[in-house]
Amino acid sequence: MSTSKTPAEKVxxxxxxxxxPRPIREGENLLEVENLGKHFPVTAGxxxxxxxxVKAVDGVSFSVRKGETLGLVGESxxxxxxxxxxxxxxxxxxFGKITFEGQDITKMSQRxxxxxxxxxxxxxxxxxxSLNPRKTVGAIVGAPFRLQNLEAEQGVKKAVQEILELxxxxxxxxxxxPHEFSGGQRQRIGIARTLAxxxxxxxxxxxxxxxxxxxxxxxxxxxxxxxxxxxLTYVVIAHDLSVVRHISDRVAVMYLGxxxxxxxxxxxxxRPMHPYTNALLSAVPIPDPAQRGERKRIRLQGDxxxxxxxxxxxxxxxxxxxxxxxxxxxxxxxxxxxxxxQAACHFPENTTVSATDAVAKAAVAPGAAAAGDAGSxxxxxxxx
Amino acid sequence: MTGTAPAADTAGTGxxxxxxxxxxxxxIHFPTDDGLVKSVDGLSFQLERGRTLGIVGESGSGKSVxxxxxxxxxxKRNANVSGEIWLDGKELVGASQSExxxxxxxxxxxxxxxxxxSMHPFYTVGQQIIEAYRVHNDVxxxxxxxxxxxxxxxxxxxxxxxxxxDYPHQFxxxxxxxxxxxxxxxxxxxxxxxDEPTTALDxxxxxxxxxxxxxxxxxxxxxxxxxxxxxGVVAELADDILVMYAGRAVEQASVDATFxxxxxxxxxxxxxxxxxxxxxRSERLLPITGSPPSLINVPSGCAxxxxxxxxxxxxxxxxxxxxxxxxxxPGHKAACHLPLGRRREIWTDEIRPKL
Numbered sequence: 252m253s254t255s256k257t258p259a260e261k262v263x264x265x266x267x268x269x270x271x272p273r274p275i276r277e278g279e280n281l282l283e284v285e286n287l288g289k290h291f292p293v294t295a296g297x298x299x300x301x302x303x304x305v306k307a308v309d310g311v312s313f314s315v316r317k318g319e320t321l322g323l324v325g326e327s328x329x330x331x332x333x334x335x336x337x338x339x340x341x342x343x344x345x346f347g348k349i350t351f352e353g354q355d356i357t358k359m360s361q362r363x364x365x366x367x368x369x370x371x372x373x374x375x376x377x378x379x380x381s382l383n384p385r386k387t388v389g390a391i392v393g394a395p396f397r398l399q400n401l402e403a404e405q406g407v408k409k410a411v412q413e414i415l416e417l418x419x420x421x422x423x424x425x426x427x428x429p430h431e432f433s434g435g436q437r438q439r440i441g442i443a444r445t446l447a448x449x450x451x452x453x454x455x456x457x458x459x460x461x462x463x464x465x466x467x468x469x470x471x472x473x474x475x476x477x478x479x480x481x482x483l484t485y486v487v488i489a490h491d492l493s494v495v496r497h498i499s500d501r502v503a504v505m506y507l508g509x510x511x512x513x514x515x516x517x518x519x520x521x522r523p524m525h526p527y528t529n530a531l532l533s534a535v536p537i538p539d540p541a542q543r544g545e546r547k548r549i550r551l552q553g554d555x556x557x558x559x560x561x562x563x564x565x566x567x568x569x570x571x572x573x574x575x576x577x578x579x580x581x582x583x584x585x586x587x588x589x590x591x592x593q594a595a596c597h598f599p600e601n602t603t604v605s606a607t608d609a610v611a612k613a614a615v616a617p618g619a620a621a622a623g624d625a626g627s628x629x630x631x632x633x634x635x
Numbered sequence: 636m637t638g639t640a641p642a643a644d645t646a647g648t649g650x651x652x653x654x655x656x657x658x659x660x661x662x663i664h665f666p667t668d669d670g671l672v673k674s675v676d677g678l679s680f681q682l683e684r685g686r687t688l689g690i691v692g693e694s695g696s697g698k699s700v701x702x703x704x705x706x707x708x709x710x711k712r713n714a715n716v717s718g719e720i721w722l723d724g725k726e727l728v729g730a731s732q733s734e735x736x737x738x739x740x741x742x743x744x745x746x747x748x749x750x751x752x753s754m755h756p757f758y759t760v761g762q763q764i765i766e767a768y769r770v771h772n773d774v775x776x777x778x779x780x781x782x783x784x785x786x787x788x789x790x791x792x793x794x795x796x797x798x799x800x801d802y803p804h805q806f807x808x809x810x811x812x813x814x815x816x817x818x819x820x821x822x823x824x825x826x827x828x829x830d831e832p833t834t835a836l837d838x839x840x841x842x843x844x845x846x847x848x849x850x851x852x853x854x855x856x857x858x859x860x861x862x863x864x865x866x867g868v869v870a871e872l873a874d875d876i877l878v879m880y881a882g883r884a885v886e887q888a889s890v891d892a893t894f895x896x897x898x899x900x901x902x903x904x905x906x907x908x909x910x911x912x913x914x915x916r917s918e919r920l921l922p923i924t925g926s927p928p929s930l931i932n933v934p935s936g937c938a939x940x941x942x943x944x945x946x947x948x949x950x951x952x953x954x955x956x957x958x959x960x961x962x963x964x965p966g967h968k969a970a971c972h973l974p975l976g977r978r979r980e981i982w983t984d985e986i987r988p989k990l
C-alpha cells in the first residue's frame with residue numbers, strides 16, 4: 252500500500268486510462284479504491300425530483316494487497332455493505348475509482364465485467380435467503396460454470412463435488428436441496444459457490460453473523476484454511492469486532508460513510524487513535540466476569556446521525572467527548588499518523604503526533620482540499 | 636449464591652417454594668406432523684429478586700420457549716406444558732388464562748428481541764405504553780400519558796413529551812428497544828425477561844441498553860432473566876448462568892464458576908468458539924464440531940454426545956444413559972458422565988490454556 256500518499260494525492264496522480272489487467276504479485280495491491288462514494292437520491296412529488304441524497308458512502312480510499320484480509324467494520328448504516336457492493340459492481344458508484352488488478356473497473360460495462368466476475372466473488376450474509384430453494388446444491392454450486400461457459404476438466408459434476416469436499420460438505424449431497432441443510436452447512440454451500448471458479452478476491456459481507464457461536468467458529472476457521480490453500484484475498488465486512496480481529500490483517504473502521512481509521516490489526520486493537528474506534532472497542536462485552544466494572548467504558552450518547560444529513564466537518568463530533576470547535580468547522584483528513592496507521596481526527600489518542608502536526612501535514616499534501624477536506628484551520632478561516 | 640440453590644427440597648411436592656421464581660421440571664412439547672418437538676424437556680431453576688439469571692444456548696436449545704412458557708404465551712391447543720412455575724407463591728402452569736393475563740405485564744414483563752416487529756406500527760409509541768399501563772392500573776388517560784412520558788424519559792429517550800406521539804418507525808433501532816423497555820417496565824414488574832434484547836443492535840447501542848437494564852434493575856429490585864447466545868453479554872450482566880442444550884440445562888452455576896471453572900464440555904466448546912478481544916489473538920478458534928441437533932430426534936443418552944470430543948471416555952454411557960443435572964460443587968450443577976476429577980483435569984490442562 253502506498254501509505255505515504257494521502258487519498259487526495261492518488262486522485263490527482265492516477266489519471267492514466269484503464270489499463271489491461273496485469274499479474275499481481277504477493278504483497279502488491281490487488282484492489283485499489285480511491286475516493287469512492289455512493290449517494291442514493293431521495294425523490295419526491297410527481298416528477299420524482301431529487302430532494303435529498305442519502306450519503307451512504309462519501310469518499311473512501313483504501314487498497315487491498317494480494318493475499319491479505321482487510322476487515323471493514325462499523326455500525327449499521329455506516330456504508331460498509333454499500334462499499335462491498337460497489338467493489339463487486341452490484342451498485343454503481345456515484346463517484347470515485349475502483350482498480351482491480353491494475354484495471355479500472357469503475358465504469359466497465361456489464362458485458363466486459365463478466366469475465367472479471369470469475370476473479371471477484373461475494374459471500375452473502377444470510378444463508379437462508381441467498382440460496383435458491385428450488386435448485387439442488389449441485390445446480391447452485393455449478394451455476395458459475397454454466398454462466399461462464401466453462402468446461403471443467405473432468406466434467407462440472409466432478410468439479411462441484413471436489414469443491415463441496417473442500418468446504419467440508421459431503422459430496423454425496425450433490426442432489427439435495429438447501430432446506431435439508433443447517434445454517435452453517437448452507438453458509439458452506441454459499442462459500443462453495445463463491446469458490447467454484449477459483450476467484451482471486453472475495454468480498455465476504457457478514458459471513459458469520461447469522462450463525463450460532465459454535466458454527467461461527469467452524470466457518471471462520473474454514474475461511475482461513477481456504478485462504479492459505481487457494482491463495483485468496485478477502486475483504487471481510489462485519490460488525491463484530493472480535494471476529495474481525497481474528498481474521499483480518501488490516502482493519503478499516505467506518506463511520507457514516509467515511510473511513511475514520513485504517514491500520515494493522517495489532518495497531519488498531521492495541522493503540523486505537525480515533526475516539527470512535529476507542530468507543531467501539533470499549534463497548535464490546537468481554538466474556539470474563541472478573542473484568543466486570545474494571546474496564547473503562549466509553550459511553551457514547553445517542554444514535555448514529557442520519558446519513559441523509561450527516562453532521563458537518565468531522566461526522567463524529569456530535570457524539571465525541573473530545574470534540575472542540577475545530578471539529579465542527581474543519582473536516583479532519585485521513586492521514587498517516589504513524590507508519591501504516593491512518594486516522595481522521597483532530598485529537599487522536601495513543602500517538603505522539605499532535606493534532607496540529609497531522610493537520611499541517613495534510614495541508615502540505617497537494618490537493619488535500621480537492622478531496623473535500625478543508626485541509627487546515629487556515630484554509631477554513633480564509634473560506635469564511 | 637441464592638439464585639441457583641438446589642431445588643431438591645421442595646421439588647415435585649407441589650408446595651409453594653420460598654424463592655421468588657421457581658421453575659420445576661418444566662416441559663414444553665409441541666406435537667407436529669413430523670413428531671414431537673421437545674423444546675423444553677425438564678428444566679428447573681430458581682431466581683430471587685434483585686438477581687439476574689443468564690440463559691445461554693444456541694438457536695433451538697429451548698431458551699426462548701422457556702421464557703414464553705413462564706409468561707404463559709403458548710397456545711394451549713398446540714403446546715403441551717407440564718411442570719410447575721411458581722412466581723411469588725402463585726403457580727402459573729395450572730392457573731387460568733385470565734389469571735396469567737392479569738399477572739403478565741404487571742408482575743412479569745418481557746423485552747423481545749426485535750423491537751420493530753414487536754411494536755404495533757399503527758399506534759404511536761405512547762398509545763402502546765398507555766394501553767399497557769391502563770389495563771393494569773385504574774387511572775385516567777392523562778395520568779397514564781404522564782406516566783408514559785416519565786418512563787420514556789427514564790429510559791433515555793430525548794424530549795419524551797414530544798416523542799411520545801411518534802410512531803415506532805420514527806424511532807431508530809436503539810430508541811425502539813428503549814421504548815420496548817419503557818413499556819415492559821411501565822407497571823414496575825418484579826420479573827423481567829429479556830429475550831436477546833441487544834442482538835439486533837449495534838455494539839455502542841448494546842452497551843447503552845445493557846447499562847440501562849442494570850440501572851433499572853437496581854432501581855426496581857426486579858428479578859431479571861437474560862436470554863442470549865452472547866457469552867459476553869451474560870458475563871457483564873448475570874449473577875448466575877444456565878447453559879441449555881437441546882431443551883435441557885447442561886450446566887448451572889454462578890457467573891464466576893461458569894467462566895472460570897466450567898464443568899461441561901459444551902460450555903468449554905462455547906468458550907473456545909468465541910474470538911476474544913481480551914486475550915491475545917489465537918491462531919485458530921476451537922469450534923464444536925457438527926451442528927445443534929433437531930429437537931424431534933434428540934440424540935440418545937447425552938444429547939451432546941455426537942459433538943462431544945470426550946464421549947469415548949465414558950464406556951458407552953454417553954450413548955445410552957442421559958446424565959442427570961447434579962450438584963458437583965456447592966451451587967454448581969452439571970450434567971455430564973465424565974468423572975468430576977477428570978473433568979477438572981481436562982479444563983485446567985487442555986481447555987483453559989488454549990482459550
